[in-house]
Amino acid sequence: MSWRQTKDAPFFVGYLNAVPKPLVTFLAVFSLCFAGGLGLAALALSSTQNDPGNGGFQWGNRFEHVGLLELRPYPVLRVPADGDTPARTYMLAGQGKRGVFEQAEANKGSPVSLRGVPVNRGDLTMIQVGGVEAAEARFEGGFPSDAVPLGRWKLTGEICDGKCYAGAMRPGRGLAHKACANLCLTGGIPPVFVSSGDVKGRNFFLMADSDGKLLGDELKPLLALYIEVEGDVEQLDDLMVFKADLSTARVLK
Amino acid sequence: MSVQYMPVIWNRNKIVYDAVLLIAVALYLYVYIRVGPAFEDVTRPIDGAILRMRAFGSCAFLMLTVILCIGPLARLDRRFLPLLYNRRHFGVMTAVIAAVHANYVLGWYFNFSPTDQYVALLSSNTNYGQILGFPFEAFGIAALLILLVLAATSHDFWLSFLGAPIWKALHMFIYAAYACVVLHVALGALQGPGDPIFTALVAASVVLVSGLHFVTGRMEAKRDRGEQTAQASLQEQGWVIAGDLDEIDDTCAKVVTLSDDERVAIFKYDGKLSAITNACAHQNGPLGEGKVLWGCITCPWHGYQYNLADGRAPAPFTEKISTYRLKLVGSTILLDPNALPPGTHVNPIEFGGDS
Numbered sequence: 078m079s080w081r082q083t084k085d086a087p088f089f090v091g092y093l094n095a096v097p098k099p100l101v102t103f104l105a106v107f108s109l110c111f112a113g114g115l116g117l118a119a120l121a122l123s124s125t126q127n128d129p130g131n132g133g134f135q136w137g138n139r140f141e142h143v144g145l146l147e148l149r150p151y152p153v154l155r156v157p158a159d160g161d162t163p164a165r166t167y168m169l170a171g172q173g174k175r176g177v178f179e180q181a182e183a184n185k186g187s188p189v190s191l192r193g194v195p196v197n198r199g200d201l202t203m204i205q206v207g208g209v210e211a212a213e214a215r216f217e218g219g220f221p222s223d224a225v226p227l228g229r230w231k232l233t234g235e236i237c238d239g240k241c242y243a244g245a246m247r248p249g250r251g252l253a254h255k256a257c258a259n260l261c262l263t264g265g266i267p268p269v270f271v272s273s274g275d276v277k278g279r280n281f282f283l284m285a286d287s288d289g290k291l292l293g294d295e296l297k298p299l300l301a302l303y304i305e306v307e308g309d310v311e312q313l314d315d316l317m318v319f320k321a322d323l324s325t326a327r328v329l330k
Numbered sequence: 331m332s333v334q335y336m337p338v339i340w341n342r343n344k345i346v347y348d349a350v351l352l353i354a355v356a357l358y359l360y361v362y363i364r365v366g367p368a369f370e371d372v373t374r375p376i377d378g379a380i381l382r383m384r385a386f387g388s389c390a391f392l393m394l395t396v397i398l399c400i401g402p403l404a405r406l407d408r409r410f411l412p413l414l415y416n417r418r419h420f421g422v423m424t425a426v427i428a429a430v431h432a433n434y435v436l437g438w439y440f441n442f443s444p445t446d447q448y449v450a451l452l453s454s455n456t457n458y459g460q461i462l463g464f465p466f467e468a469f470g471i472a473a474l475l476i477l478l479v480l481a482a483t484s485h486d487f488w489l490s491f492l493g494a495p496i497w498k499a500l501h502m503f504i505y506a507a508y509a510c511v512v513l514h515v516a517l518g519a520l521q522g523p524g525d526p527i528f529t530a531l532v533a534a535s536v537v538l539v540s541g542l543h544f545v546t547g548r549m550e551a552k553r554d555r556g557e558q559t560a561q562a563s564l565q566e567q568g569w570v571i572a573g574d575l576d577e578i579d580d581t582c583a584k585v586v587t588l589s590d591d592e593r594v595a596i597f598k599y600d601g602k603l604s605a606i607t608n609a610c611a612h613q614n615g616p617l618g619e620g621k622v623l624w625g626c627i628t629c630p631w632h633g634y635q636y637n638l639a640d641g642r643a644p645a646p647f648t649e650k651i652s653t654y655r656l657k658l659v660g661s662t663i664l665l666d667p668n669a670l671p672p673g674t675h676v677n678p679i680e681f682g683g684d685s
Contacts, residue, residue, distance in 0.1 A: 084579035090633040091415035094342040112354035119358045123366020127523045131373040173442030252521040256454035257439040
């Protein structure tokens with residue numbers, strides 16, 4: 078504690094090689110504690126990280142299907158039923174943080190063969206589109222089917238960018254991911270609502286505004302937060318679409 | 331001390347200091363990136379880029395915590411003083427580690443987009459009006475910029491070029507950097523799913539840094555207010571009672587507080603007394619906590635030296651500090667509180683041999 082130097086106190090002069098003996102011992106112990114403390118902290122921090130989920134690119138399971146490209150309002154590929162396999166609707170994203178609006182506009186309404194890589198997390202599948210080509214195909218039996226309204230719902234959860242959450246950048250949610258999610262949505266990646274409860278067994282929803290149109294900057298303040306919001310839910314084959322009325326949105330935490 | 335600015339003048343102490351630092355940092359990163367994941371309870375391993383950015387980010391935070399604790403620890407226990415020596419190396423290494431963290435963030439979260447990385451970083455989240463979802467990246471950028479400026483100006487060339495007061499004021503921004511880092515973490519990583527260990531470490535860091543500074547601040551204030559404070563004991567035409575001869579050990583000093591920013595160190599050596607300002611011309615180190623080595627006052631921080639009678643660094647060095655006049659009445663030391671111009675010769679007071 079003393080600020081008064083004493084004759085017997087060891088005195089360290091940095092540019093001299095000789096270090097007083099009591100200080101050598103003290104500094105050696107400190108160095109060991111410093112290095113060991115950092116090592117222990119690293120082990121504690123690294124080994125207790127939260128589970129980022131099991132999403133990821135399915136590189137070994139390439140996607141190639143013939144279907145119709147639709148804007149709902151984000152690009153989706155609608156694949157007709159085939160035998161026992163019911164019709165499916167896939168959300169689409171481009172390479173990196175890009176959407177596939179151009180391809181969807183260019184091929185709107187005509188059959189296409191779409192190749193890509195699925196990014197998958199549980200029931201949520203986003204296709205990273207590799208190529209889109211016009212295809213010779215005839216769809217019978219009223220395909221594509223209309224969306225089935227499931228009524229108005231109040232959902233709690235988080236708005237994420239669908240691609241990162243599906244596994245491109247795990248965990249792809251939470252405030253630490255907010256800026257990345259913003260950048261993804263600006264680039265055209267479809268937003269998804271990840272709900273804490275489910276609607277007909279599904280807890281993620283492709284998002285649209287209350288009129289079923291594209292969402293814009295009004296989404297940004299709500300992104301990556303735990304919110305409550307009302308809106309109409311409709312079913313598009315196996316995909317749920319949430320027409321969120323953002324004027325009802327409330328940040329919960 | 332040096333008369334010219336050499337890139338690095340190495341000695342064994344510097345090498346050992348840097349080696350310990352490097353080993354500790356390398357150990358931290360190795361354990362975090364290679365060893366820790368083996369003990370994780372996760373469905374799939376954490377992505378490599380995220381693991382590395384977390385490792386480097388948390389390492390920089392802990393290093394900054396230790397850097398800020400060294401100062402008050404050295405005030406509380408002088409055995410920590412050697413850690414002050416080369417603390418600038420510690421700071422530069424922290425800036426490098428923080429820059430690597432930022433680079434991983436840029437290359438991961440702000441990459442793969444048609445938007446330029448740096449534009450994306452600044453424009454992706456601009457919700458500055460809300461606390462939840464506040465662009466915590468801004469605090470990280472501010473902290474990194476401060477750390478980089480401090481690292482770039484850490485060399486003695488800048489100390490000499492800017493002068494000790496400005497250099498010192500500039501480097502006090504380390505506290506702003508720390509505050510920014512705490513906010514960066516508090517509004518970012520800590521808002522995620524509960525991570526009690528990381529939360530506890532950040533809280534412990536804030537408590538430790540604030541607590542140590544609070545304790546040392548109180549200690550200094552108490553000293554300034556103390557009964558022995560010469561400020562209040564003016565006698566004999568402005569002379570100040572500085573204490574008793576026996577209070578001072580040979581080759582050591584007693585520090586007398588004249589006012590908030592003026593302290594005088596009275597040294598006792600070879601049966602003589604001399605008084606100089608307490609502030610070293612190098613980094614305002616506390617000269618009175620140093621010792622007389624080879625006939626010179628030696629600063630405890632970086633070993634800068636001054637002659638006792640005139641406060642001038644021995645040739646070929648050119649630093650000068652203020653001197654003061656002394657008087658001895660019996661065993662009571664009296665001090666003239668008016669500082670003499672730096673480098674002014676004052677005959678030492680002789681009291682007849684070692685005591």
